[in-house]
Amino acid sequence: MIITVMELYMLSDEQKTIFLKGIELFRDGTDDDLKMVASICNEAHFSDDEDIFIEGDDGDAVYLIVNGQVKIHTLEKQIAIRKDNEFFGEMAIIDDRPRSASATSIGNSILLKIDRDDFFNVLQSNTRFLRNLLKALVSRLRDDINVAVEATRMKQDLLRARELQVNILPSDDLHYTSPNGNDIEVSGVCYPAENVGGDYFDYFQLPDHKVGIVIGDVMGHGFHSGLMVFTTKSCLHTQIISSYDIPDVMSVLNKMVYSFVQSGMFMTFCYIMVDIDKHTISYCNAGHNYPYHYRCNINKLESLESGTHPMGISENLSCDIESIRYNDGDILVLYTDGITEALDCNREEFGVERLERMIVDKSDLSALELRKHIINELNSYCQSGIYTEI
Secondary structure (H helix, E strand, O other): OOOOHHHHOOOOHHHHHHHHOOOHHHOOOOHHHHHHHHHOOEEEEEOOOOEEEOOOOOOOEEEEEEEEEEEEEOOOOEEEEEOOOOEEOHHHHHHOOOOOOEEEEEEEEEEEEEEHHHHHHHHHHOHHHHHHHHHHHHHHHHHHHHHHHHHHHHHHHHHHHHHHHHHHOOOOOEEEEOOOOOEEEEOOOOOEOOOOOOEEEEEEEEOOOEEEEEEEEEOOOOHHHHHHHHHHHHHHHHHHHHOOOHHHHHHHHHHHHHOOOOOOOOEEEEEEEEEOOOOEEEEEEEOOOOOEEEEOOOOEEEEOOOOEOOEOOOOOOOOOOEEEEOOOOOEEEOOOHHHHOOEOOOOOEOOHHHHHHHHHHOOOOOHHHHHHHHHHHHHHHOOOOEOOEO
8 A cells, every 4th residue: 555645644623723824814813713714624635737626616615725736727728826825716605606717736735625604604703704805805806907907908019019010011012114114013911810920021122123022931929929020121121221132131131030039939031032124033042931933934833942941040041042034924922831721610721732723823813913812712711710820
């Protein structure tokens, strides 16, 4: 037979009385009051990760923590951690409704349990205990209000950050015609599924009748991903003033991501430079989804499969520059995995094949029209489904 320390540990009524003096609920009680309460306390032992009660259970008792910690939680989130000399479980006793949360032991714990009827009898017979209970409830209510206020403030900050993120992305399409009559049309959009996302795209005119196009995706979502997007935008536009050459831009951005304050974060990034008069596309891809190039003269869709590891993995980035020619009427499509990994109600992915078919089937559309068509098809596919960021 194995006998644990928990099984050997049993409180005497005298020890229970001494313990009750440290509980906020019974702090003002006389010795006789506390002895009476001690006599109705039943000792209970729980092992690590053992449920004390579960959300939806009847509220049949109040618990006092002699030793250990207890997690109060729902299926979705943790609400509180109760520790030595604290009590819990009183809410369902007071309002006579099922438990609104579960209680689970963290490690081994020793509790004192007071049944519902005994607890009410104690409160009815001692107004000091009732007053202490009200003070404790008000204190917890204040804490809950402060948490709610802080959560509201954080939500507002994230909404403002989302507005800033949307504002730093191009709001208008780019239409440029060189003096030689060659032209290009670029259209892009981003819909963060969360308050702040990690997707980034941009396009801009460069000297010598060139256009720069970039797309990136920061690992994860949330505030820090959004912060990296802001920093990338600033760093990029500062760098292209002094040099817009692909190796220089990729090197500077990689060093920025590598030194980013959030350890372990990285970013996929693709930088494309289009020379309108020479009809060439030069690019370097750091771990991003391969762009698609549709060649209209032969009705063929090609994936520009070239690249290196994402930015931020190492201090130095190997920059392999590729260059291809294009013809008038060709289409270049850049996207993030928010498109291809979007799920329908059956949790089936939108997939690359569906995207590829749309590019070929709708190759007669303008850049703006094709972009809108892809988004409309994605939204139709994902009705009642899930997508992260597009």
